[in-house]
Amino acid sequence: MKIKAAVFREIDRPLSIEDVDLADPGPEEVLVKTVACGVCHSDLHTVHGGIATPRPSILGHEPAGIVLAVGSRVRNVAPGDHVIACTSMFCGACQQCVQGLPHLCTDRGACRRAETDAPRISHAGATIHQFADLAAFAEAMLLHQRAVVKIDPSIPLDRAALVGCAVTTGVGAALNTAQVTPGSSVVVFGAGGVGISVIQGARIAGARQIIAVDQLDAKLANARKFGATDVINATAGDTVKTIKKMTRGGADYAFEAVGLPKLLEQAFYCLAPRGTAVVVGAIAQGQSVSFNPAHFFQEKRVIGCLMGSNRFTVDAPRYLEFYRQGRLDLDGMVTRHEPLERVGEAFRAMEAGEVTRTVLMFD
Ligand SMILES: [Zn+2]
Ligand SMILES: [Zn+2]
Missing domain, CATH: 3.40.50.720 (NAD(P)-binding Rossmann-like Domain)
Structure with missing residues (x-):
């Protein structure tokens, strides 16, 4: 499918808003319609060249959305589910994962497509990389099932998104x-x-x-x-x-x-x-x-x-339960909402210290 995304092509240049191609989900992949994505300092550090990442890529790693489709072996979510995606994707089989430390997974590559396979995201046939294995500054995301967790659908997704990273x-x-x-x-x-x-x-x-x-x-x-x-x-x-x-x-x-x-x-x-x-x-x-x-x-x-030493499939629903109970204030952390096209303004406001979080909204 064709989607609109903010593509990172050059260091210290504005992200470029482009139409890119998203592949169909493989057996263990989940297609998610992005509803909200927080703009994090790590995205900005990456634009400034402070975090090395292959280019061109799509930044954004604090998203929440709704599942559109799943591959044949996906068990944890189904179409229509509300989800958060987290960069702490984990293989589930390495020593760190088995010892209960999936955020320190040493084989995340097991959750990526092989170099020889068609890429998840492309533009005119050329690969577009997924920053943080997510690429969330985009209208939809194609993710490994162990990068997403189902959440309570009554939680507003612009609030839930913040649980993805910050x-x-x-x-x-x-x-x-x-x-x-x-x-x-x-x-x-x-x-x-x-x-x-x-x-x-x-x-x-x-x-x-x-x-x-x-x-x-x-x-x-x-x-x-x-x-x-x-x-x-x-x-x-x-x-x-x-x-x-x-x-x-x-x-x-x-x-x-x-x-x-x-x-x-x-x-x-x-x-x-x-x-x-x-x-x-x-x-x-x-x-x-x-x-x-x-x-x-x-x-x-x-x-x-x-x-945060996370086991996000366990932690994220717990943190959202704190929110529902009034013990975790997410409402106050969302300072502004902006459309994808204004991601540059979100970066500016962050650098100026004007916001706790700008959340990009996709309709
Ligand atoms: Zn972050
Ligand atoms: Zn692992």
Whole structure:
């Protein structure tokens, strides 16, 4: 079928809106009509060349939609189902998958079409790659069945979409990766879509103190609405010193949700003994971080985090249940809606710090 999509052809150039060809579903594939797709920082980093990906490709990795058709061996969804797609596609058979860590799957290639097969997406006969195995800045997506999960159809799809990336990453970082304990103190560096999700995860986990750190007062005021109990503007004075004072000696958990080495170092130094710093933001390749090793005698820990250590087929419906119960605020995270053609405006608004999320809507 022919669909409209935003194609990434050149670094630092606007995405080009084109008609592309989508193949028919193979035995394990699902054809999904895209209804909504959040615009994430990783899409923008990719446009700037910060994340290497083959071109031409279609970006977008935070979608929700409705199943149009399924292949003969698809068991988890059926036409008409409302679904979220997640980049943490998993093979289900490798050691990581079998040990319950599908987000660390080492054989995702098993869920892709072979090089020798016809591509899922093409333009004038040439392959268009699927960024994050999704390619969601498009009117429809052709996905492996283990990249989608069925959701409650009463949840608005523009809200559900956020669970595809930002919410799964941030809430999962708190609940799955760090396993924040009730009564603990938590610091979150960065109050964008992921940072706000970490704040909400910490609140759901029962943290007693949640300190948001950002450079923009508007984002800090926003962070309070999602559960931050204290805020610090990083441009005003010594952030680590302020946190030490606020927490009376250091935080139990500190999340870096921006992707800057300096902030990860601050996250480490603001910890209490035995505290945990969690690397949620994507620090650019080639950059390095340094820690004073004496602090390791306080048994401080630094841990990595990929997509909130998700098992999204289990987690996504749980997070949406939190939403339905009023415990996870997705409504407040959706700042704007735009049509696909205005994806460039969505990038601009994100860079300007004007939005928690712009959601692209497809009719
Ligand atoms: Zn993302
Ligand atoms: Zn696997």
